[in-house]
Amino acid sequence: FAFNYVNNSIVRGITSKDSKQFHVNVLGCKNFTFDGFKVTAPENSANTDGIHIGRSTGVNVLNTDIGTGDDCVSLGDGSKQVLVQNVKCGPGHGISIGSLGKYKEEEPVDGITIKSCSIKGTQNGVRIKTWPSQPGTITVTNMRFEDITMDNVSNPVIIDQEYCPWNQCTKQYPSKIKISNVIIKNIKGTSATKEGIILACSSGVPCEGVEMSNVDLKFNGAPAIAVCSNVKPKITGKVPPCTAPSNKKQ
Ligand SMILES: *[C@@H]1O[C@H](CO)[C@@H](O)[C@H](O)[C@H]1NC(C)=O
Numbered sequence: 684f685a686f687n688y689v690n691n692s693i694v695r696g697i698t699s700k701d702s703k704q705f706h707v708n709v710l711g712c713k714n715f716t717f718d719g720f721k722v723t724a725p726e727n728s729a730n731t732d733g734i735h736i737g738r739s740t741g742v743n744v745l746n747t748d749i750g751t752g753d754d755c756v757s758l759g760d761g762s763k764q765v766l767v768q769n770v771k772c773g774p775g776h777g778i779s780i781g782s783l784g785k786y787k788e789e790e791p792v793d794g795i796t797i798k799s800c801s802i803k804g805t806q807n808g809v810r811i812k813t814w815p816s817q818p819g820t821i822t823v824t825n826m827r828f829e830d831i832t833m834d835n836v837s838n839p840v841i842i843d844q845e846y847c848p849w850n851q852c853t854k855q856y857p858s859k860i861k862i863s864n865v866i867i868k869n870i871k872g873t874s875a876t877k878e879g880i881i882l883a884c885s886s887g888v889p890c891e892g893v894e895m896s897n898v899d900l901k902f903n904g905a906p907a908i909a910v911c912s913n914v915k916p917k918i919t920g921k922v923p924p925c926t927a928p929s930n931k932k933q
Protein backbone atom coordinates (compact mmCIF):
# COMPACT_ATOMS: atom_id res chain seq x y z
CA PHE A 684 0.00 0.00 0.00
CA ALA A 685 1.42 3.39 -0.94
CA PHE A 686 -0.42 6.38 0.47
CA ASN A 687 1.08 9.40 -1.24
CA TYR A 688 -0.13 12.95 -0.56
CA VAL A 689 -3.40 11.93 1.05
CA ASN A 690 -5.03 14.23 3.64
CA ASN A 691 -7.76 13.76 6.25
CA SER A 692 -8.23 10.03 5.81
CA ILE A 693 -8.61 6.82 7.79
CA VAL A 694 -7.65 3.25 6.96
CA ARG A 695 -9.61 0.89 9.15
CA GLY A 696 -9.89 -2.86 9.66
CA ILE A 697 -7.51 -4.04 6.93
CA THR A 698 -4.84 -6.78 7.02
CA SER A 699 -1.69 -6.68 4.92
CA LYS A 700 -0.09 -10.12 4.62
CA ASP A 701 3.27 -11.26 3.25
CA SER A 702 4.20 -8.19 1.25
CA LYS A 703 7.37 -8.62 -0.78
CA GLN A 704 8.86 -5.39 0.60
CA PHE A 705 7.44 -2.67 2.89
CA HIS A 706 3.80 -3.40 3.64
CA VAL A 707 2.73 0.24 3.83
CA ASN A 708 4.47 3.45 2.80
CA VAL A 709 3.02 6.79 3.90
CA LEU A 710 4.50 9.80 2.11
CA GLY A 711 3.48 13.45 2.15
CA CYS A 712 0.25 12.80 4.06
CA LYS A 713 -1.47 15.07 6.54
CA ASN A 714 -3.96 13.94 9.22
CA PHE A 715 -3.89 10.28 8.29
CA THR A 716 -4.99 7.48 10.63
CA PHE A 717 -4.63 3.71 10.72
CA ASP A 718 -7.08 2.14 13.12
CA GLY A 719 -7.49 -1.59 13.62
CA PHE A 720 -4.87 -2.32 11.00
CA LYS A 721 -2.90 -5.57 10.88
CA VAL A 722 0.37 -6.65 9.28
CA THR A 723 1.63 -10.20 9.18
CA ALA A 724 4.79 -11.59 7.60
CA PRO A 725 7.36 -14.21 8.62
CA GLU A 726 10.07 -13.23 11.08
CA ASN A 727 12.80 -14.10 8.56
CA SER A 728 11.45 -11.99 5.65
CA ALA A 729 13.93 -9.15 4.98
CA ASN A 730 12.82 -5.53 4.46
CA THR A 731 9.17 -6.20 5.15
CA ASP A 732 8.64 -3.13 7.36
CA GLY A 733 5.07 -2.87 8.61
CA ILE A 734 4.23 0.83 8.26
CA HIS A 735 6.84 3.28 7.04
CA ILE A 736 6.04 6.97 7.46
CA GLY A 737 7.99 9.88 6.01
CA ARG A 738 7.49 13.58 5.24
CA SER A 739 4.05 13.46 6.83
CA THR A 740 2.30 15.42 9.59
CA GLY A 741 -0.37 14.15 11.96
CA VAL A 742 -0.24 10.41 11.37
CA ASN A 743 -1.86 8.08 13.92
CA VAL A 744 -1.27 4.34 14.11
CA LEU A 745 -3.85 3.05 16.57
CA ASN A 746 -4.98 -0.38 17.77
CA THR A 747 -2.74 -2.13 15.30
CA ASP A 748 -1.04 -5.52 15.42
CA ILE A 749 2.20 -5.95 13.49
CA GLY A 750 4.36 -9.05 13.14
CA THR A 751 7.03 -8.90 10.46
CA GLY A 752 10.69 -9.45 9.51
CA ASP A 753 11.78 -5.80 9.80
CA ASP A 754 10.64 -2.68 11.69
CA CYS A 755 7.01 -2.83 12.83
CA VAL A 756 6.71 0.93 12.39
CA SER A 757 9.53 3.03 10.95
CA LEU A 758 9.58 6.80 10.88
CA GLY A 759 11.72 8.49 8.29
CA ASP A 760 12.75 12.11 7.91
CA GLY A 761 10.03 14.76 7.95
CA SER A 762 7.77 12.75 10.28
CA LYS A 763 5.89 15.22 12.49
CA GLN A 764 3.21 14.80 15.13
CA VAL A 765 3.01 11.04 14.87
CA LEU A 766 1.15 9.00 17.49
CA VAL A 767 1.66 5.23 17.73
CA GLN A 768 -0.76 3.98 20.37
CA ASN A 769 -2.00 0.61 21.48
CA VAL A 770 0.17 -1.20 18.96
CA LYS A 771 1.39 -4.77 19.39
CA CYS A 772 4.74 -5.40 17.72
CA GLY A 773 6.49 -8.74 17.24
CA PRO A 774 8.17 -10.53 15.75
CA GLY A 775 10.19 -7.83 14.03
CA HIS A 776 12.80 -5.19 14.66
CA GLY A 777 10.63 -2.93 16.82
CA ILE A 778 9.45 0.65 16.40
CA SER A 779 12.18 2.83 14.91
CA ILE A 780 12.86 6.46 14.20
CA GLY A 781 15.40 6.56 11.38
CA SER A 782 17.73 5.77 10.09
CA LEU A 783 18.57 9.45 9.71
CA GLY A 784 21.55 11.48 8.60
CA LYS A 785 22.59 9.64 5.49
CA TYR A 786 21.45 12.40 3.14
CA LYS A 787 21.90 16.16 3.24
CA GLU A 788 18.35 17.01 2.13
CA GLU A 789 16.49 15.39 5.01
CA GLU A 790 13.74 17.22 6.92
CA PRO A 791 13.57 17.39 10.75
CA VAL A 792 11.66 14.90 12.88
CA ASP A 793 9.45 16.47 15.55
CA GLY A 794 6.78 15.22 17.94
CA ILE A 795 6.71 11.42 17.95
CA THR A 796 4.75 9.66 20.70
CA ILE A 797 4.85 5.90 21.17
CA LYS A 798 2.43 5.03 23.91
CA SER A 799 0.66 2.02 25.45
CA CYS A 800 2.37 -0.49 23.19
CA SER A 801 3.52 -4.04 23.80
CA ILE A 802 6.56 -5.35 22.05
CA LYS A 803 7.46 -9.02 22.05
CA GLY A 804 10.48 -11.05 20.94
CA THR A 805 11.95 -8.30 18.76
CA GLN A 806 15.52 -7.09 18.22
CA ASN A 807 14.64 -3.59 19.40
CA GLY A 808 11.80 -2.04 21.32
CA VAL A 809 11.82 1.69 20.66
CA ARG A 810 14.84 2.99 18.80
CA ILE A 811 16.31 6.15 17.31
CA LYS A 812 19.11 5.47 14.82
CA THR A 813 21.39 7.95 13.07
CA TRP A 814 24.44 7.46 10.88
CA PRO A 815 27.94 8.62 11.87
CA SER A 816 30.30 10.20 9.29
CA GLN A 817 27.40 11.23 7.05
CA PRO A 818 26.24 14.68 5.88
CA GLY A 819 22.77 14.94 7.50
CA THR A 820 22.33 17.70 10.10
CA ILE A 821 18.60 17.67 10.95
CA THR A 822 17.21 17.82 14.47
CA VAL A 823 15.14 15.13 16.17
CA THR A 824 13.06 16.58 18.97
CA ASN A 825 10.07 15.97 21.26
CA MET A 826 10.15 12.19 21.40
CA ARG A 827 7.98 10.40 23.94
CA PHE A 828 8.17 6.68 24.75
CA GLU A 829 5.59 5.95 27.41
CA ASP A 830 3.77 2.99 28.99
CA ILE A 831 5.50 0.31 27.00
CA THR A 832 5.70 -3.35 27.95
CA MET A 833 8.64 -5.36 26.64
CA ASP A 834 8.65 -9.15 26.47
CA ASN A 835 12.09 -10.63 25.78
CA VAL A 836 13.23 -7.71 23.61
CA SER A 837 16.98 -7.58 22.84
CA ASN A 838 17.37 -3.77 22.98
CA PRO A 839 14.23 -2.47 24.69
CA VAL A 840 15.14 1.24 24.52
CA ILE A 841 18.00 2.32 22.29
CA ILE A 842 19.35 5.56 20.90
CA ASP A 843 22.05 4.51 18.44
CA GLN A 844 23.94 7.41 16.90
CA GLU A 845 26.57 5.04 15.56
CA TYR A 846 24.19 3.13 13.34
CA CYS A 847 26.31 1.65 10.60
CA PRO A 848 25.05 -1.75 9.48
CA TRP A 849 27.18 -3.98 7.29
CA ASN A 850 30.07 -1.47 7.57
CA GLN A 851 28.45 0.84 5.05
CA CYS A 852 30.19 3.81 6.66
CA THR A 853 33.02 4.56 9.05
CA LYS A 854 32.67 5.69 12.63
CA GLN A 855 35.49 8.19 12.16
CA TYR A 856 33.27 11.26 12.63
CA PRO A 857 30.28 11.51 14.96
CA SER A 858 26.68 11.82 13.78
CA LYS A 859 25.61 15.44 13.21
CA ILE A 860 21.97 14.75 14.07
CA LYS A 861 20.97 16.58 17.27
CA ILE A 862 18.51 14.67 19.46
CA SER A 863 16.67 16.62 22.17
CA ASN A 864 13.67 16.41 24.52
CA VAL A 865 13.22 12.67 24.84
CA ILE A 866 10.90 11.31 27.52
CA ILE A 867 11.30 7.64 28.45
CA LYS A 868 8.61 6.81 30.97
CA ASN A 869 6.96 3.71 32.45
CA ILE A 870 8.89 1.05 30.58
CA LYS A 871 8.55 -2.44 32.03
CA GLY A 872 8.95 -6.11 31.25
CA THR A 873 11.87 -8.25 30.17
CA SER A 874 15.03 -7.64 28.17
CA ALA A 875 16.79 -10.43 26.26
CA THR A 876 20.17 -8.81 27.04
CA LYS A 877 21.54 -7.23 30.20
CA GLU A 878 21.56 -3.77 28.62
CA GLY A 879 17.94 -2.72 28.87
CA ILE A 880 18.59 0.93 28.03
CA ILE A 881 21.27 2.07 25.60
CA LEU A 882 21.67 5.80 25.04
CA ALA A 883 24.59 6.06 22.62
CA CYS A 884 24.44 9.74 21.71
CA SER A 885 26.71 11.63 19.37
CA SER A 886 30.01 12.94 20.74
CA GLY A 887 29.69 15.84 18.29
CA VAL A 888 26.17 16.91 19.30
CA PRO A 889 25.30 15.27 22.63
CA CYS A 890 21.64 14.51 23.39
CA GLU A 891 19.86 17.14 25.47
CA GLY A 892 16.73 17.18 27.58
CA VAL A 893 16.49 13.41 28.03
CA GLU A 894 14.28 12.34 30.95
CA MET A 895 13.82 8.83 32.27
CA SER A 896 11.27 7.79 34.84
CA ASN A 897 10.06 4.43 36.11
CA VAL A 898 12.03 1.99 34.05
CA ASP A 899 11.66 -1.54 35.37
CA LEU A 900 13.24 -4.03 32.97
CA LYS A 901 14.52 -7.43 34.00
CA PHE A 902 17.13 -9.64 32.39
CA ASN A 903 17.20 -13.21 33.70
CA GLY A 904 15.31 -12.02 36.76
CA ALA A 905 17.80 -9.25 37.67
CA PRO A 906 17.40 -5.54 36.85
CA ALA A 907 18.68 -4.72 33.36
CA ILE A 908 21.29 -1.95 33.23
CA ALA A 909 21.43 1.40 31.41
CA VAL A 910 24.46 2.28 29.30
CA CYS A 911 24.83 5.95 28.42
CA SER A 912 27.29 8.07 26.49
CA ASN A 913 27.20 11.77 25.59
CA VAL A 914 23.98 12.30 27.52
CA LYS A 915 23.08 13.18 31.11
CA PRO A 916 19.49 12.10 31.53
CA LYS A 917 17.30 13.60 34.20
CA ILE A 918 16.04 10.75 36.38
CA THR A 919 12.84 10.47 38.39
CA GLY A 920 11.36 7.42 40.11
CA LYS A 921 12.95 4.00 39.83
CA VAL A 922 15.45 3.93 36.96
CA PRO A 923 18.72 1.99 36.58
CA PRO A 924 21.72 4.35 36.94
CA CYS A 925 23.67 5.17 33.80
CA THR A 926 26.88 3.22 33.37
CA ALA A 927 29.62 3.99 30.83
CA PRO A 928 29.87 1.77 27.76
CA SER A 929 32.44 -1.01 27.98
CA ASN A 930 35.06 -0.98 25.23
CA LYS A 931 33.82 -4.07 23.49
CA LYS A 932 30.45 -2.46 22.80
CA GLN A 933 30.25 -1.34 19.16
C1 LIG B 1 -3.03 18.33 1.74
O1 LIG B 1 -2.68 19.34 2.70
C2 LIG B 1 -1.58 20.14 2.30
C3 LIG B 1 -1.18 21.02 3.48
O2 LIG B 1 -2.28 21.61 4.08
C4 LIG B 1 -1.97 20.93 1.06
O3 LIG B 1 -0.88 21.73 0.64
C5 LIG B 1 -2.30 19.93 -0.05
O4 LIG B 1 -2.75 20.61 -1.19
C6 LIG B 1 -3.39 18.97 0.41
N1 LIG B 1 -3.52 17.91 -0.57
C7 LIG B 1 -4.69 17.52 -1.05
C8 LIG B 1 -4.66 16.39 -2.02
O5 LIG B 1 -5.75 18.06 -0.70
Ligand SMILES: *[C@@H]1O[C@H](CO)[C@@H](O)[C@H](O)[C@H]1NC(C)=O
Binds near residue numbers: 690691692693714716
Ligand atom coordinates in the same frame (compact mmCIF):
# COMPACT_ATOMS: atom_id res chain seq x y z
C1 LIG C 1 -8.74 14.68 10.06
O1 LIG C 1 -9.31 13.67 9.26
C2 LIG C 1 -10.57 13.21 9.71
C3 LIG C 1 -11.01 12.12 8.76
O2 LIG C 1 -10.15 11.07 8.81
C4 LIG C 1 -11.57 14.33 9.74
O3 LIG C 1 -12.79 13.87 10.29
C5 LIG C 1 -11.03 15.48 10.58
O4 LIG C 1 -11.90 16.59 10.50
C6 LIG C 1 -9.66 15.89 10.07
N1 LIG C 1 -9.10 16.91 10.95
C7 LIG C 1 -8.75 18.09 10.49
C8 LIG C 1 -8.16 19.04 11.50
O5 LIG C 1 -8.86 18.42 9.32
Ligand SMILES: *[C@@H]1O[C@H](CO)[C@@H](O)[C@H](O)[C@H]1NC(C)=O
Binds near residue numbers: 804835875
Ligand atom coordinates in the same frame (compact mmCIF):
# COMPACT_ATOMS: atom_id res chain seq x y z
C1 LIG D 1 14.33 -14.59 24.12
O1 LIG D 1 15.02 -14.09 23.00
C2 LIG D 1 16.21 -14.78 22.72
C3 LIG D 1 16.97 -14.01 21.67
O2 LIG D 1 16.14 -13.45 20.72
C4 LIG D 1 15.86 -16.21 22.31
O3 LIG D 1 17.05 -16.92 22.01
C5 LIG D 1 15.13 -16.87 23.47
O4 LIG D 1 14.70 -18.16 23.10
C6 LIG D 1 13.94 -16.05 23.90
N1 LIG D 1 13.41 -16.58 25.15
C7 LIG D 1 12.11 -16.79 25.33
C8 LIG D 1 11.73 -17.27 26.68
O5 LIG D 1 11.27 -16.61 24.46
